[in-house]
Amino acid sequence: MAGTNLQTPILQVDHLSMKFGGLVAIGDLSFTAPRGEITALIGPNGAGKTTVFNCITGFYKPTEGMITMTRASGEKFLLERMPDFQITAKAKVARTFQNIRLFSGMTVLENLLVAQHNALMRASGFTVLGLLGLGGYKDASRASIEKAVYWLEKADLMDRADDPAGDLSYGAQRRLEIARAMCTGPELLCLDEPAAGLNPKESLALNELLLGIRRDSGTSILLIEHDMAVVMEISDHVVVLEYGRKISDGSPASVRSDPKVIAAYLGVDDEEVGDVLVEVGDTSVIEELDGVAPVAQGPAETSSMFEGPIADTVEEAGGETIVPASPAASKAAQVEAETAAKSPVEPKGPAQ
Known part of the structure; x- marks a missing residue:
């Protein structure tokens, strides 16, 4: 199949709505994630950001709307119609969570090998050929280790490869989780608050890792983040949510200068809040x-x-x-x- 046009967005969300009974978590949300760029989804707690991620990655089935993933091959996938495991395996969408979910008792290297279990299981003939060392299992095993080593080096974790993942610092665990997601070979990487709880040095290391992923692998990134320093430094495109609705969408510079975003998220002096909100019509x-x-x-x-x-x-x-x-x-x-x-x-x- 012919490759897709580079101008085609990798992800397109059209009129997405998610309701839980009478609670409107997402209301008629539309946005696109450009291919090969870092798109940030920001907003206060309760704005519906994680709900959007859960709809994209198949944890929730939206009440209304369409979520279209277009791979580099040009193949399109309607994510709202797919089971979650196929979204990762076929549509090539990977994600991380707000709370770190590593196999803490396994080594750092083993955590990255686990992410490649589908390819290894196929090469092993579902354990038979693997036990006997026949077929292409040895080649597949060698390739999986090489991929794991590559991402350990990118995440600056090579010297901790044989240590239990639970012994890593919080920032190192965050980078390991991202490296593990990259071992699945995603075209779209969804990160839910990757900088949460990081100190400035750890945030800098995270920024370098994400910028390196975009530059070297071409993987598009969609992230939720509250750290505005991280958002403004690494993002190419920013979408702002409030009460489940989009209130701003554009470049970091345009979003940063939007009066509504300034009032609601980036902060103004207390005596200025009322004037700004009245000016931009926050009630709408x-x-x-x-x-x-x-x-x-x-x-x-x-x-x-x-x-x-x-x-x-x-x-x-x-x-x-x-x-x-x-x-x-x-x-x-x-x-x-x-x-x-x-x-x-x-x-x-x-x-x-």
């Missing part, structure tokens, strides 16, 4: 998730993502007045309500 995203169903379908008045109207109140500084600020529980609505309450009321003229 939340209002789409509110008031969809009667209150009976969800809990009482709340600021969660459950369907049903949201009501909030704001107390004036130094006063007793309680000003309703529904329908959205955002700072924009609160600031607007406070401003309206403090404005003098013009006397009405006589009735005509």
Whole structure:
């Protein structure tokens, strides 16, 4: 089959929605991951980032939408229709998790060999030829060790190859987990908060590993990350989520200068938050998730993502007045309500 056009995105997500009962975790999300680039998916806790990963890698079946993976050969896979093990084996999508999942009792080298068990099992005739050392098993075994050594060197772990994986430092375990994922030969590598818990030196080593993967192997990377220093340094493309909806999509520079992203994620002074949120209209995203169903379908008045109207109140500084600020529980609505309450009321003229 002819190779695909390099301009074709490796991953295309169209109108993805994921609901858990009345909870809208992802709502009508669309974005693309360019081929051969690092795409970052960012947003606050609860924005739905890991849910997106779980839909891409087959752990969840989305309520609505399409997820298209296009391999370098041009072959397309609809990931939402595939079992999770085929997404790795056929579509060539690998992932890591927020919590490290290594075989701590095995050596570092053995962890990388385990990732290649499918190829080794086929070469062994499912243990028979392997036990006898017949067929191509020896060649396959040698090739698997060479691949493991290659990624140990890339992850700067060659000197720890014979040590138990559980004896590595936290940062080294993170790099080992990524190296293990790369031993499956993915075309798309999905990383869920790879820099979580790392110190600055470990973050630098992680950045070098990821940039090396993109440069040397051509593997595309999709990552979830809260460390903005990592995101802005290594990402080519950034997608920002809030309440399960996309609010910004573009280059790191364009996202960094987006007023809504500044207010919600990158931080502004407390006295500036209200002004920025009012300016960019922060209520628009939340209002789409509110008031969809009667209150009976969800809990009482709340600021969660459950369907049903949201009501909030704001107390004036130094006063007793309680000003309703529904329908959205955002700072924009609160600031607007406070401003309206403090404005003098013009006397009405006589009735005509």
